[in-house]
Amino acid sequence: MRAFRALSEAEGVGRLSTGAPPRPTSRSGESASVVRVKRLFSKDSPPYVVMVATVLFLVIFGLVMVLSSSFVDSALGNDGNFFAVFFRQASWVLFGIPLMLLLSRVPPITIRRFAPSFFLGALVLQALVFTTLGVTSGGNRNWVSIAGFQGQPSEILKVALIVWMAAILADRLDRIGEWQTLGRPLGIGVVIAIGAVMAGGDLGTAGVMALVVIGIVFLAGIRWQHLGVILAVVAALASAAALFAPSRVRRITTWFSGCTEEEYLTTCWQTVHSTFALGSGGIFGVGLGNSRAKWSWLPEAETDFIFAIVGEELGLLGTTLVIVAFIVLAITMAHLVRKNADPFARLVTGGVMIWLIGQALINIAVVLELLPVLGIPLPFLSVGGSALLASLGAMGIVMALNRQDAESVGDYLARARRKKS
Numbered sequence: 474m475r476a477f478r479a480l481s482e483a484e485g486v487g488r489l490s491t492g493a494p495p496r497p498t499s500r501s502g503e504s505a506s507v508v509r510v511k512r513l514f515s516k517d518s519p520p521y522v523v524m525v526a527t528v529l530f531l532v533i534f535g536l537v538m539v540l541s542s543s544f545v546d547s548a549l550g551n552d553g554n555f556f557a558v559f560f561r562q563a564s565w566v567l568f569g570i571p572l573m574l575l576l577s578r579v580p581p582i583t584i585r586r587f588a589p590s591f592f593l594g595a596l597v598l599q600a601l602v603f604t605t606l607g608v609t610s611g612g613n614r615n616w617v618s619i620a621g622f623q624g625q626p627s628e629i630l631k632v633a634l635i636v637w638m639a640a641i642l643a644d645r646l647d648r649i650g651e652w653q654t655l656g657r658p659l660g661i662g663v664v665i666a667i668g669a670v671m672a673g674g675d676l677g678t679a680g681v682m683a684l685v686v687i688g689i690v691f692l693a694g695i696r697w698q699h700l701g702v703i704l705a706v707v708a709a710l711a712s713a714a715a716l717f718a719p720s721r722v723r724r725i726t727t728w729f730s731g732c733t734e735e736e737y738l739t740t741c742w743q744t745v746h747s748t749f750a751l752g753s754g755g756i757f758g759v760g761l762g763n764s765r766a767k768w769s770w771l772p773e774a775e776t777d778f779i780f781a782i783v784g785e786e787l788g789l790l791g792t793t794l795v796i797v798a799f800i801v802l803a804i805t806m807a808h809l810v811r812k813n814a815d816p817f818a819r820l821v822t823g824g825v826m827i828w829l830i831g832q833a834l835i836n837i838a839v840v841l842e843l844l845p846v847l848g849i850p851l852p853f854l855s856v857g858g859s860a861l862l863a864s865l866g867a868m869g870i871v872m873a874l875n876r877q878d879a880e881s882v883g884d885y886l887a888r889a890r891r892k893k894s
Contacts, residue, residue, distance in 0.1 A: 517877050518812075524805040528853065528868050529570070531798055532861075535779075535854030536566055541762050542782040543775035543856065558775060558856060565858040569865035576869025577876070584870060585817055588633075588640035592662065595633035598626035599669045607673075611848065612720060615675040624859035627670045627678045631828060632867045634666050635685060639820035642693045646816055649694050676714050676721065677847035681832050683707050688827035689820055692810070721845075728845035746771045747778050747840050750785040751792075758788030775856045777848055780840045795854070796837070803830045809875045815884075818874035825867045829853075 543558035608616035732741035750766035767774040806826040836851040838844040
């Protein structure tokens with residue numbers, strides 16, 4: 474023991490003489506980085522921590538599946554570079570996660586104060602798709618290309634619409650039963666936002682936005698009669714928009730009637746090979762990286778149909794893991810909605826939950842042939858920089874509004890009124 478103590482003291486003296494700082498550790502021997510992470514979430518509730526951990530798991534799991542599902546098409550379209558798509562998606566992850574953590578520290582009152590400006594800016598970005606900066610992809614004009622970067626402004630518009638609607642309704646919850654509250658300015662803004670997306674031909678994204686709008690007004694306490702009228706109007710507009718697009722009509726009729734031999738090479742190609750991929754995976758899958766569908770058999774394998782690659786390579790266990798992760802995310806966010814006393818925070822959290830979970834359910838339903846092909850990506854997993862940034866940014870806002878040490882907007886406004894009086 475004396476020799477050991479002398480050796481330790483000599484090591485400490487040597488460290489001081491050379492100027493090397495002692496390694497910071499906690500009492501239990503934990504590193505400084507682990508201590509900082511614990512301090513970051515020490516005041517937050519377990520559902521909050523589980524929500525953040527689930528999002529990080531989905532992002533990392535999605536990055537692994539992007540590498541596995543994209544290297545074939547990446548090599549064919551990028552001069553033999555097998556990792557081009559993966560590196561591009563990884564760069565968005567390295568930018569998106571710090572963005573989420575940065576937004577999580579923004580005061581809630583600041584988020585509410587800038588909600589109208591955020592929404593107006595998102596509408597201006599969406600309008601750029603109809604200028605020379607707009608790009609048409611897959612028959613939809615819903616992309617912009619600025620300085621070599623391409624993105625979907627509609628993804629940012631989803632987040633802005635949720636925050637703006639929450640800011641409008643938070644002060645009008647006692648008047649939610651009046652048509653005036655739903656019509657002006659709320660209804661005008663919603664019609665402009667969804668109409669701008671539908672004008673570009675992206676009916677799938679417009680449908681997700683309509684789902685979010687209906688969910689937010691439901692959480693705000695809208696009357697059932699008014700909700701029924703809104704649902705009828707949305708269904709009529711969606712039917713009319715689908716009828717004016719021959720490709721969508723073919724998809725819907727094929728989904729209803731089933732695939733014929735003549736439609737195998739056209740309308741049914743994606744859905745049939747998606748089913749083949751899921752069926753060949755079995756319970757345990759064929760192994761990570763061993764998918765056969767991604768070898769030019771399944772289009773959009775790394776985007777809209779990445780869930781099929783998960784099923785083929787990781788089997789029923791892999792797909793169940795993804796579904797369970799989204800269920801956990803939904804449960805934790807619903808718990809935060811129920812526990813938060815601030816109406817603005819509740820509506821934003823609920824709106825983001827409806828968006829991400831609803832979009833995930835739609836994507837999985839399409840892969841399982843429960844819905845016609847709609848072109849909806851799987852949140853946090855599918856390739857797409859703008860979609861990933863919007864999703865992580867939205868989660869950062871949810872984190873900011875549900876932090877235990879953050880002053881709620883309602884408390885801030887009440888304190889401001891007391892000062893004025």
